[in-house]
Amino acid sequence: MFCRSRWKTIVFSLFILLMTPAAYAAEHAATADSGVTAWMLTSTALVLLMVPGLAMFYGGLVRTKNVLGTMMHSFSAMAIIGVLWVVCGYALSFGSNVLGGWIGWNPSYLFLKGLDDSILAGGVPEYVFAMFQGKFAIITPALIAGAFAERVKFRGYCIFITIWCLIVYCPLCHWVWAEDGFLFNLGASGAIDFAGGTVVHISAGISALVAAIYLGARRGYPKVAMNPSNLVMTLIGAGLLWVGWFGFNAGSSISSGLVTARALTVTQAAAAAGALMWMLIEAIKHGKATSLGVASGILAGLVVITPAAGVVQVPGAIALGFAASFICFFSIGLKNKLGYDDSLDVFGIHGIAGIAGALLLTFFIRPSWMANAAEAAGGSWTTLQQLGVQASAVALTIVYCAVVSLILVILIDKFFGFKLSQEDEMAGMDHSLHAEHGYGLLNLS
Amino acid sequence: MKLITAIIQPDRLDAVREALIAAQIGRITVSRVTGHGRQEGEELYRGQIVVPNLIPKCRIDIACNDEFVSVTCDAIINAARHDNGKVGDGKIFITSLDECIRIRTGEKGSQAI
Numbered sequence: 001m002f003c004r005s006r007w008k009t010i011v012f013s014l015f016i017l018l019m020t021p022a023a024y025a026a027e028h029a030a031t032a033d034s035g036v037t038a039w040m041l042t043s044t045a046l047v048l049l050m051v052p053g054l055a056m057f058y059g060g061l062v063r064t065k066n067v068l069g070t071m072m073h074s075f076s077a078m079a080i081i082g083v084l085w086v087v088c089g090y091a092l093s094f095g096s097n098v099l100g101g102w103i104g105w106n107p108s109y110l111f112l113k114g115l116d117d118s119i120l121a122g123g124v125p126e127y128v129f130a131m132f133q134g135k136f137a138i139i140t141p142a143l144i145a146g147a148f149a150e151r152v153k154f155r156g157y158c159i160f161i162t163i164w165c166l167i168v169y170c171p172l173c174h175w176v177w178a179e180d181g182f183l184f185n186l187g188a189s190g191a192i193d194f195a196g197g198t199v200v201h202i203s204a205g206i207s208a209l210v211a212a213i214y215l216g217a218r219r220g221y222p223k224v225a226m227n228p229s230n231l232v233m234t235l236i237g238a239g240l241l242w243v244g245w246f247g248f249n250a251g252s253s254i255s256s257g258l259v260t261a262r263a264l265t266v267t268q269a270a271a272a273a274g275a276l277m278w279m280l281i282e283a284i285k286h287g288k289a290t291s292l293g294v295a296s297g298i299l300a301g302l303v304v305i306t307p308a309a310g311v312v313q314v315p316g317a318i319a320l321g322f323a324a325s326f327i328c329f330f331s332i333g334l335k336n337k338l339g340y341d342d343s344l345d346v347f348g349i350h351g352i353a354g355i356a357g358a359l360l361l362t363f364f365i366r367p368s369w370m371a372n373a374a375e376a377a378g379g380s381w382t383t384l385q386q387l388g389v390q391a392s393a394v395a396l397t398i399v400y401c402a403v404v405s406l407i408l409v410i411l412i413d414k415f416f417g418f419k420l421s422q423e424d425e426m427a428g429m430d431h432s433l434h435a436e437h438g439y440g441l442l443n444l445s
Numbered sequence: 446m447k448l449i450t451a452i453i454q455p456d457r458l459d460a461v462r463e464a465l466i467a468a469q470i471g472r473i474t475v476s477r478v479t480g481h482g483r484q485e486g487e488e489l490y491r492g493q494i495v496v497p498n499l500i501p502k503c504r505i506d507i508a509c510n511d512e513f514v515s516v517t518c519d520a521i522i523n524a525a526r527h528d529n530g531k532v533g534d535g536k537i538f539i540t541s542l543d544e545c546i547r548i549r550t551g552e553k554g555s556q557a558i
Contacts, residue, residue, distance in 0.1 A: 065455075065456075426456075427456035428455075428456060431455070431456040437455075
């Protein structure tokens, strides 16, 4: 009896001994933090909400005959990039460096296969992170559509955003956010791009400008008035963008704590400051503050704080918001003088405010961040040095996006046709491209 | 004086407007209307060709002096046609106009047009 029971004990002890490390490791790797995960799931949904928000914002700004065609630009991005991202976009963006760091690659990320059991160090299942990042990939090409609104073929647009995502967005995303991306590791503590000032806004803004200039203006621009079809819808869209931006910025901390709270607070402050400044400028300059002006100010404020949300404090956020509206207001005035047709001011707001944010944030970085950077640099790290890092990241983004997008637009225009024929443009995209009409309420049937 | 009322397809509105402006006819009233003529089996809805009951159209009203009637009608006809003319391109109605008054000045008759 005694003997048997002792053997049992020994076998059992051995079993425990053998199992412990494995069990411990499995438990350690597989623990998802429900708090962080819940917030990241919410953020993912909020960023997706920005896409229909953008569709409404843009749809309201174009003429009645183009409202559906314009909203389709955003919705088709959800369809196209939504598939592309899970198939290979995530692998290209967050795989390890290949081709000299130009892009990432990890075959186990294809179709997100390798993510099935993966939980990131912060306690977030990698699926959530991949989906969160996927929403950014969706909204970025959709932003570009505003620059050539009302005058492109649907097929050309679909091909454009597909290839643009692969050769512009994925590399940029890799450089800035992947752990081995070279902009992530530039300078003492990396080029600061908290939630996508360079990756999303500067890249969309610059590509938009290039495309708008190459494709040429809409028929009749700038002589003929092209009134917004529905400013009410535009304002609802701007509101949805503001709400969604909390996911965009506060979610970009990939955590749920102090950093998240900081990002959320400065996002709110900058958006409000941007709206306020635009309102004031219009009231002083034209005697009337417009609803479109407030919507533009909200966007300018949100864009400018996007790269800065992790490093500035409230006074800095207000200053950035004010500065963004001021600069954007006058750059749109400059556009009217230069005469190119960036129809919905993608460059004028996303490009300009994105660049302004990435550069100006340097002057408002919280002291503790600078202290850490100085430590990492082994002694001192000055504002000017960080400005140099920021400027080189911005310059690189501008040059890369401008060159690649221009080549892409030219090739698509030559091989597939990008610009709408004059007749189809006059008839409107809803009729000529989609055989539908947007505002059914006016019809008796 | 005549009142020209043209019913055209909405997708040709811009073309017609530009043609009228080119023919120096700048004073027009445009409204969105619905109706049906002989145009049938035109609409594709969820992959199925259906006969729409009421079709959106644009109505253009132009009051003009007699000598401008033909130039106005030509401009509308040339611009509103799809290719060489299709069912549903629209109609033009011409009625004689008894009086025309400019509200600002109170002028009457053909000067006021």
